[in-house]
Amino acid sequence: MKGRNMTRWRDPAKDPRQEPKSNLITADGAARLRGILDHLSRVKRPALSTKVGEAAALGDRSENADYTYNKKELNRVIARIRYLTKRLDELQVVDRLPTDTDKVFFGAYVSLEDDDGKALDIRIVGHDEIDTQKRWISIDAPMAKALLGKAVDDEVTVLTPSGETFYTVTAIRYAGT
DSSP states (O other), X not given: OTTOOTTSOOOGGGOTTSOOOOOXXXXXXXXXXXXXXXXXXIIIHHHHHHHHHHHHHTSOSTTOHHHHHHHXXXXXXXXXXXXXXXXXXXXXXXXXXXXXXXXXXXXXXXXXXXXXXXXXXXXXXXXXXXXXXXXXXXXXXXXXXXXXXXXXXXXXXXXXXXXXXXXXXXXXXXXXX
């Protein structure tokens, strides 16, 4: 890949190949991002700065692998701090329940059943909170878009790579209810 620096942190929101992401995040997600930012700023960055300083004091930097590695790590941490700082400023924290908790909105835990009777439990969250292990999907995902505004017993059609899949909403709940 000629001309591309693959080690530099890139803001996914600025990637021209991707459609714009929503700026919603749950209160827990925002707290997690703030925790990461705090750890990087107060712990990781100072530790790396110290290591870079110590390695630089050893003399010739051109052949000093410790200096080179720690300098690259420090630059990555600084870029990540910048990204998180900017991203947290852009995000809109959704910290209250929707007025109608009987329908699917941002932050909902949704239980679905497909035509074969297989159950699927998901949660609709912001782009920064996606977790495939927990089955937390982005509000920008096709399934989430299809579910928004639906109620229990509503049928949903989702276009997947293997064709259309039909689901029935079996339960809706929100954190704290």
